[in-house]
Amino acid sequence: MKKYLIVGLGNIGEKYENTRHNIGFKIVDEVADEHNVNFETEKLGDIAQFRFKGRTFILLKPSTYMNLSGKSVKYWMQKEKIGIDNILIITDDLNIDFGTIRLKGKGSDGGHNGLKDIQDKLATNKYPRFRFGVGGNYSKGRQVDFVLGEWNKEETSQLIERLPTSAKIITSFGTAGLANTMNTFNGK
Structure with a gap:
C-alpha cells in the first residue's frame, strides 16, 4: 500500500483562516471535502485520511504555525513511514500570478x-512542492501584510474554480506521479 503525506501550509486560528498565506490549508480542506473525510486534531497538526485508487492519502495541516512547519512534517513522515518522494508540500507563492500552479x-x-x-528539518531541498500563486500586488515593504491579508472579492470568486483543480493535483500526484502531474497542471 502506497502512502502519501499531503501537507497544506498555513497558520492556525480564526484570524488567519481566509488569508493568502493559508492557501495550503484551504486546498487540503477542499480535498477532504471531496473525499468526505474530516480532520482530527492530533500531535503537531490536524489529520485527515482517505484511500483512492489503492493509495492512502494523509492530509496534514500543521499546528506549529507556518514558520515551524518542518517539525510537524518530519514527525508525520516518521510516524507514518512515508519517504520524501511521497510528500507534497502545498504553499502560497508571491512570485507567481494569482491562481497559477x-x-x-x-x-x-x-x-x-x-x-x-x-x-x-529534513536537511534537503529535494522534496515535492505545490506552489499556488497569490501574486505580488503589494507595496514595497508590505509583503507580510499582503500574505497575511484576506482574499479580495475577485480572488475569492476565482478560488471557487481553482480549488477543485488543486484537489485534482493531489490525487494525480499519488496516482500518476510527480512528473505526469507537473506536465498536466503546471502553469494552469
Whole structure:
C-alpha cells in the first residue's frame, strides 16, 4: 500500500483562516471535502485520511504555525513511514500570478519561511512542492501584510474554480506521479 503525506501550509486560528498565506490549508480542506473525510486534531497538526485508487492519502495541516512547519512534517513522515518522494508540500507563492500552479520536485525556499523550516528539518531541498500563486500586488515593504491579508472579492470568486483543480493535483500526484502531474497542471 502506497502512502502519501499531503501537507497544506498555513497558520492556525480564526484570524488567519481566509488569508493568502493559508492557501495550503484551504486546498487540503477542499480535498477532504471531496473525499468526505474530516480532520482530527492530533500531535503537531490536524489529520485527515482517505484511500483512492489503492493509495492512502494523509492530509496534514500543521499546528506549529507556518514558520515551524518542518517539525510537524518530519514527525508525520516518521510516524507514518512515508519517504520524501511521497510528500507534497502545498504553499502560497508571491512570485507567481494569482491562481497559477507550479509543481516542482525540488528547489529553494524562495524566501518562504515555512519551506525554509521544512528544508532545515529534513536537511534537503529535494522534496515535492505545490506552489499556488497569490501574486505580488503589494507595496514595497508590505509583503507580510499582503500574505497575511484576506482574499479580495475577485480572488475569492476565482478560488471557487481553482480549488477543485488543486484537489485534482493531489490525487494525480499519488496516482500518476510527480512528473505526469507537473506536465498536466503546471502553469494552469
